[in-house]
Amino acid sequence: xxxxxxxxxxxxxxxxxxxxxxxxxxxxxxxxxxxxxxxxxxxxxxxxxxxxxxxxxxxxxxxxxxxxxxxxxxxxxxxxxxxxxxxxxxxxxxxxxxxxxxxxxxxxxxxxxxx
Amino acid sequence: xxxxxxxxxxxxxxxxxxxxxxxxxxxxxxxxxxxxxxxxxxxxxxxxxxxxxxxxxxxxxxxxxxxxxxxxxxxxxxxxxxxxxxxxxxxxxxxxxxxxxxxxxxxxxxxxx
Numbered sequence: 405x406x407x408x409x410x411x412x413x414x415x416x417x418x419x420x421x422x423x424x425x426x427x428x429x430x431x432x433x434x435x436x437x438x439x440x441x442x443x444x445x446x447x448x449x450x451x452x453x454x455x456x457x458x459x460x461x462x463x464x465x466x467x468x469x470x471x472x473x474x475x476x477x478x479x480x481x482x483x484x485x486x487x488x489x490x491x492x493x494x495x496x497x498x499x500x501x502x503x504x505x506x507x508x509x510x511x512x513x514x515x516x517x518x519x
Numbered sequence: 520x521x522x523x524x525x526x527x528x529x530x531x532x533x534x535x536x537x538x539x540x541x542x543x544x545x546x547x548x549x550x551x552x553x554x555x556x557x558x559x560x561x562x563x564x565x566x567x568x569x570x571x572x573x574x575x576x577x578x579x580x581x582x583x584x585x586x587x588x589x590x591x592x593x594x595x596x597x598x599x600x601x602x603x604x605x606x607x608x609x610x611x612x613x614x615x616x617x618x619x620x621x622x623x624x625x626x627x628x629x630x631x632x
Contacts, residue, residue, distance in 0.1 A: 407562075408562070437619050437620075439619065439620075439622075445624070446608070446622045446623060446624040446625065447563075447608070447610075447620075447622040448622070449618075449619030449620060449621065450619070451619075452618040452619050459618055460618035460619065462618075463619060495562070495563075497563075502618075504550040504551040504570070504612040504614075505550075505551050505568050505570050506568065507553060507565030507568050508553070508565065508620065509565065510555075510562040510563045510564075511562055512561065512562045513562065
């Protein structure tokens with residue numbers, strides 16, 4: 405499967421723990437986007453990364469959230485000291501060149517539940 | 520803050536009928552309008568990306584139009600089939616805004632046999 409791969413599909417954490425969400429983009433794609441879908445809400449942009457660089461993190465909460473896309477390996481969205489309000493579906497998408505006229509290819513998402 | 524609106528929120532259509540729904544977006548700083556199809560338990564799948572005013576794109580029985588001057592796009596489905604049941608999302612890419620897409624909440628389409 406050469407599509408966008410996200411893991412895990414489901415993640416359960418207790419309040420105060422850390423959550424790590426992984427995303428491997430489509431083969432040949434070096435641009436990665438993370439989106440969050442809160443219950444009853446639409447997809448909201450969080451962060452846009454290109455290999456080893458954060459290009460735009462304007463949609464990311466200022467505290468506890470971080471993202472990286474290392475030279476080797478998947479992109480990671482990290483949430484420290486999780487709270488109940490972090491429960492959501494987190495989607496990763498990738499595109500080839502990061503251009504506005506290119507479609508983004510989405511993964512199946514990670515459903516994060518905070519107990 | 521960009522506001523992308525979709526209507527209706529949900530729609531029940533008889534199999535074989537044609538249907539359409541709307542995406543409204545701010546016309547300033549417009550770069551591109553994306554349509555995605557999202558089936559339950561799957562990932563959003565790209566349908567169209569449109570950039571030019573008056574653009575019209577077609578994929579099988581599904582087509583879309585774009586009016587960037589007045590800020591709207593229509594998605595049309597001709598001869599609806601049960602497999603068309605999904606949520607249809609539109610998203611705007613805006614220059615000067617965030618580098619990601621701003622999504623509407625979607626139109627949830629149910630095709631009744």
